[in-house]
Amino acid sequence: MQHQSTAHDNIPASPFAGEAPDMFFGLPMAMARAMALRGERIGHDMAQVRMGFQADQANSRGEVHGGSIATLLDCTLA
Numbered sequence: 001m002q003h004q005s006t007a008h009d010n011i012p013a014s015p016f017a018g019e020a021p022d023m024f025f026g027l028p029m030a031m032a033r034a035m036a037l038r039g040e041r042i043g044h045d046m047a048q049v050r051m052g053f054q055a056d057q058a059n060s061r062g063e064v065h066g067g068s069i070a071t072l073l074d075c076t077l078a
Contacts, residue, residue: 016042024075032075035068049076 016025016039024032025039025047036052051064051072059065 027078029075029078031071035071035075037072037075047076 016023019026019039021036022028022030022033024037025042029037031037035057036054038050038052039047040050041048049072051068053064055062057065057068
């Protein structure tokens with residue numbers, strides 16, 4: 001399967017890649033550490049963030065909890 005190019009493919013890697021777990025795009029953010037958020041890329045009008053799955057933050061079906069998704073959005077838009 002060939003990778004299809006998307007708009008975020010043109011965003012360079014974040015200068016914040018590899019930062020401390022309690023930092024998120026250069027800002028101190030304990031919630032980012034608690035949710036295992038990693039800022040991978042950031043551009044003029046978009047960001048790419050990775051959130052690791054944590055079983056203790058799953059819903060009753062074992063899937064990512066909606067509150068986790070809301071927190072991902074809240075931290076990314078902050």
